[in-house]
Amino acid sequence: MNLFVKNIIRFSLFILVQVFVLDNIHLHQMVTPYVYFLFIIWLPFRMGRTQQMLLAFALGFAMDSFRHHPGFHTAACVLIAYIRPFLINLLIPQEGADSNYEEPSFKSLGGILPYLVFIGVLTFIHHGWLFLLEAWQFGNIWYFLVKTMLTTLLSLFLIIIAEMLFTRQQKFKTNTV
Amino acid sequence: MRNIFLFLRRYSNLILFLLLQGFSIYLIVHYSRYHNAVFSKTSNQVTGKINQQYNRITSYFRLKKTNDSLVAANEKLYNTLKADFNFPDTTSKFIIDSLKVDSLEKFRKYRYYPAKVVYNSVASQNNFIVLGRGASQNIKQGMGVIDPNSGVVGVVTEVSAGYAVVMSLLHKDSHLSGKLLKGGETGTLNWDGKTPNIISLTGIPKGTKVAKGDTIISSGFSTSIPKGMMMGMIDEVKSDKSTNNHLIKFKTAANFYNIEFVYVIENLQSEEIKAILEKEKQKTQ
Numbered sequence: 001m002n003l004f005v006k007n008i009i010r011f012s013l014f015i016l017v018q019v020f021v022l023d024n025i026h027l028h029q030m031v032t033p034y035v036y037f038l039f040i041i042w043l044p045f046r047m048g049r050t051q052q053m054l055l056a057f058a059l060g061f062a063m064d065s066f067r068h069h070p071g072f073h074t075a076a077c078v079l080i081a082y083i084r085p086f087l088i089n090l091l092i093p094q095e096g097a098d099s100n101y102e103e104p105s106f107k108s109l110g111g112i113l114p115y116l117v118f119i120g121v122l123t124f125i126h127h128g129w130l131f132l133l134e135a136w137q138f139g140n141i142w143y144f145l146v147k148t149m150l151t152t153l154l155s156l157f158l159i160i161i162a163e164m165l166f167t168r169q170q171k172f173k174t175n176t177v
Numbered sequence: 178m179r180n181i182f183l184f185l186r187r188y189s190n191l192i193l194f195l196l197l198q199g200f201s202i203y204l205i206v207h208y209s210r211y212h213n214a215v216f217s218k219t220s221n222q223v224t225g226k227i228n229q230q231y232n233r234i235t236s237y238f239r240l241k242k243t244n245d246s247l248v249a250a251n252e253k254l255y256n257t258l259k260a261d262f263n264f265p266d267t268t269s270k271f272i273i274d275s276l277k278v279d280s281l282e283k284f285r286k287y288r289y290y291p292a293k294v295v296y297n298s299v300a301s302q303n304n305f306i307v308l309g310r311g312a313s314q315n316i317k318q319g320m321g322v323i324d325p326n327s328g329v330v331g332v333v334t335e336v337s338a339g340y341a342v343v344m345s346l347l348h349k350d351s352h353l354s355g356k357l358l359k360g361g362e363t364g365t366l367n368w369d370g371k372t373p374n375i376i377s378l379t380g381i382p383k384g385t386k387v388a389k390g391d392t393i394i395s396s397g398f399s400t401s402i403p404k405g406m407m408m409g410m411i412d413e414v415k416s417d418k419s420t421n422n423h424l425i426k427f428k429t430a431a432n433f434y435n436i437e438f439v440y441v442i443e444n445l446q447s448e449e450i451k452a453i454l455e456k457e458k459q460k461t462q
Contacts, residue, residue, distance in 0.1 A: 020231050026300045029372055049190045057197050064204075065220040066228075067298070068305040068335070068342050071205035075198055082194040133205060134302045134370075143371070 003044065011059065014039045019066045022158075030147055033154045035162065036063060037126055040081050041119060042168075044103045049085055056081030076130040080122045091118055101170050106163070108170060119159055124152050221307075225340035228296035229309055236293075236437065243437040250325040287403050289440045290315060292322075295340070299433050302370040304347040306331065306436065311339040321402035321442040328407045328430030329353065329395055330439055341441070347373055347433055355408045356396040360385050363396045364425070366408070373433055375412065378425040385423070387414050393427055400447040 018036035026032055040056050060074030067073070093110035101108030109115040128148050135144040185192065236243075296307035310316050322330040322343050331345040332353070344351050347368050355378050356363045364380035378393060391411045397404025407430035415424040 016227075023298065023300065029300070032300045050193055053190070053193055053197060057201075060201070066224050066296075067301060067303075068221075068307075069205070069303045071201045071203075074204070075201035078194065078197040078201065082190070133202070 007039075007043070007055075010039050010042070011062075015059070015062050015066075018063065027150075027154070031150045031154055033151065033158050034127065034130075035155060035158050037077055037080060037122070038159060038162065040077060040084065041122060042103050043084075045088065045101070045108075049082075052081045052084065053078055072130055072133050075133055076126045079129050080126045083125060084122065087118055087121060100172055103168070103170070105168055105170055116160075120152075120156060123155050123159065124148070127152050127155065219337075221335060221337040221340055221342060225295065225307055225309070225337065228307055229340075232293070232295040232309075239435060239437055242435055246325050247438070250327075253326070286444065286446055288443045288445060290443065292316070292341070292439055292441050294436050294439060297433070297436055299347060299373040303349055304345045304373075304433070306343040306345050306439075308333075308341045308343060308439065308441070309339070310441070311341050312336045313338050315443065316341045316441055317443070319401055319447070320444070321399075321406075322439050323402070323406055323442065324431040324436060324439055326407070326430070328409075328432075329402060330431050330433075330436065332401050333441065343439075345433060346376055346429060346431075353402065353408075354396045354398050355393045357381070357385070357387065358392040358394050360387075363398070374429050375426055376409065376429055378411075378427060379422060381423045381425060383416060383421055383423055387411065387423055387425060389414060400444050400450055401442070403442060403444075 014036040018034065022033050022035060036059070039059055040052070043052055043055065056077040057074060060077035061070065063073040063077075064070040088104065091109055091114045093114070104115065104118060106112055106115045109118060131144055131148050131151075290310065292308040292310040294306055295309045296305075298304045298306075306322075308316070308322075316333060316336055318333055318336055320333045322333060324330050329346065331343045331348070331351060333341050334344045335342040346353070346366065349368060349370055351366065351368065353366050354363055355366050362381050362385050364378045367377050367379055369377065381387065389411055393408040393411065395402045395404060395406040395408055409427040409429040411425055411427045413426040417424045
C-alpha cells in the first residue's frame, strides 16, 4: 500500500480507537491508557525530522480537539517526535540498518529488547510530559509519579498486544545502502 | 548576516521544536481567552458530528437506565401537581392567578430546553460534556445545565451552530456557588481533579453546624442556575487547621458516569441583571 494512504488510515484509526474505546477505561479512576502515539513511533525511518514534528503536531491537535482544551497532547506528541530520531540512532544495531527496513519494529531494531526500550522510553516521556502539564495546576508530586508509572505500564502492555495482533510485514531491502 | 543564516539552518529542527512546544503551552495557558476564536467553532462542529454518530450506537445500551431516571423525574413532577392536593377548608377558595403564571411572558424567569449528551468525559482533569443542541436551537453561552433529576451538571461555555460544550462540575475552573439547605450558608465549589463525583465546598465558617448527609443546593446567585437545584450530599467534614473554615467534601447529585439527557436552562432576565451590573461598574470607575 502507498505510504501516504497507509499513514492517513493509521492516523484516523488511532484517533478513533483512542477517543471512543480507550478513553472509556478508567482503572481506579486514575489510569487511562494512551496508545494513539504509536502513529508517531511507526513513522518511517526516512521521513525528515521537520515533517515528523509537524505530523506529531497534527496528531496531538486532533486528539486535543476531542478534549476541548487544546495544548496538552500537542505538546507531548511534539516532544516524542523530537526525541525519536536520537533514540533510533542510539539503538539501531549497525550502520545502514535503518535503510534496510522501512519503519521501527521488533525486527528492524534487531530484537525484542532494543525495541522494548525504544517504545518504553517514548511512552514514559509522553505520559510524563502530558501529566506534568496537567499537574502544574494541581501540584501533587506523588500522585503525579504514581499516575505516570501505572499509566506507562498499562499503555506499554496494550502497545505490545497491538504489535503482536497486527504484525506489520517488513521487507528486507537489499542493495540499498 | 551569513552567520545568522548558518545558525538558523543548523538548528532549524530545535527551533521548530521549541516553536511548536511554545505554541502548545500558549494554548494551554491562554485557553479561556482563545476559546472564542473562529477555529474552535469549526473544530467543535467536526468533532461534534463524529461524537454524535458514535452516540447513536452506544445510547441503545443505556436505554434502561435512561428510562429509569426519566420515570423518577416524572414521578417527582406528578407529585407537585396542584390538582393532586386536597383543600378541605371550604371557606377559602384556591385560585391560580393565570395572568402572572404564563400569559405575560416577561414574568417568566427560566425556560428549560431538553438536550442529548453526545460526548462526556470524567477521566481527565478538565472534563467537558458535549450536547447535540447549539446556537441555532436557542443555546447560548453561560446557560446552566441540570440532569433530569434536577442535579446540577455545569455551565455552557462554547456554542457552535449545532453543538454546545458544557464545562462540567468536574473541571478545575468550575467554581459555582453552593448553599447548605439547612443553615443557608454559601460557599464555593472546587474540584481537586482526582475522584469524579466527589467535590469540595470551601468557604463555610467553622461556626456552622454541618453533618454528614446534609444536602447542598445551588444558591441562585449566578444568573445561570436557579436557586434550589440539588448539588449533592455531604460525604466528609474536616476542620481546616490553617483557616477558619470547614473542609467539606460532597458527593454530586448528578452521576457524571451515565449522563444521557440534560436540561439547559435559559435565564430570560439575565440581560437585565447584567445591564444593571454594568451600569454600577461604570459608576464606580
